[in-house]
Amino acid sequence: MNLDSLIKRGQPPWRPRPDAGDLDVWHEYEIPLVGTFRVCSDLVMFTQVLETAKGLSAWAYTCVSVSDEDQLADVTFPSADELRSFVETLFRGREAVLVLARDDRIIANWTRSLVKGGLVRTVEQFINDTMNQVSDSQQRVRAKFAGLDAAPPELVSTP
Numbered sequence: 566m567n568l569d570s571l572i573k574r575g576q577p578p579w580r581p582r583p584d585a586g587d588l589d590v591w592h593e594y595e596i597p598l599v600g601t602f603r604v605c606s607d608l609v610m611f612t613q614v615l616e617t618a619k620g621l622s623a624w625a626y627t628c629v630s631v632s633d634e635d636q637l638a639d640v641t642f643p644s645a646d647e648l649r650s651f652v653e654t655l656f657r658g659r660e661a662v663l664v665l666a667r668d669d670r671i672i673a674n675w676t677r678s679l680v681k682g683g684l685v686r687t688v689e690q691f692i693n694d695t696m697n698q699v700s701d702s703q704q705r706v707r708a709k710f711a712g713l714d715a716a717p718p719e720l721v722s723t724p
Contacts, residue, residue, distance in 0.1 A: 568662050571609070571626055572675045578624040578666045579611060591640075592648055596669055599652060601629065601637065608634055612652050614663075614684045622669075623688045625680070626662040627655070656680045663691045 572581050579597035580588065587603040598613045608629040616622040629637060633655075642648040657680055664675040674695050680687045 614688045620668045627659045
């Protein structure tokens, strides 16, 4: 599958193209958060990697090889932690499409990246690269302040 054609702006992240079908949701909370879908005969795994309280989220997609499809057919997980671990393992070492969404709709920012150090680190690099492309230093600083505002208190408190 051509990963460059996987994303269409304005689509919900769990269905990033209008012709995506056969949605199999593995985990949801108000919306699908982890699962698979098909584009033609290709099986694609999706997962929400991060989200903010202000409606911004980061998602990842990877193609599932034909040999791995059988492993995913009737998979179940006793806990959300085991599901997350399984998804991380499935993505690790594979090329993935990373995308940002706002209010459950894909926005313009997306990239292809090899997942080396886990999904969160890969998304972190994607966001850093995206911020470095912003030419207005005030916008960059505001975005970094928003990140500090969202950080746990122990990371930004004074001793």
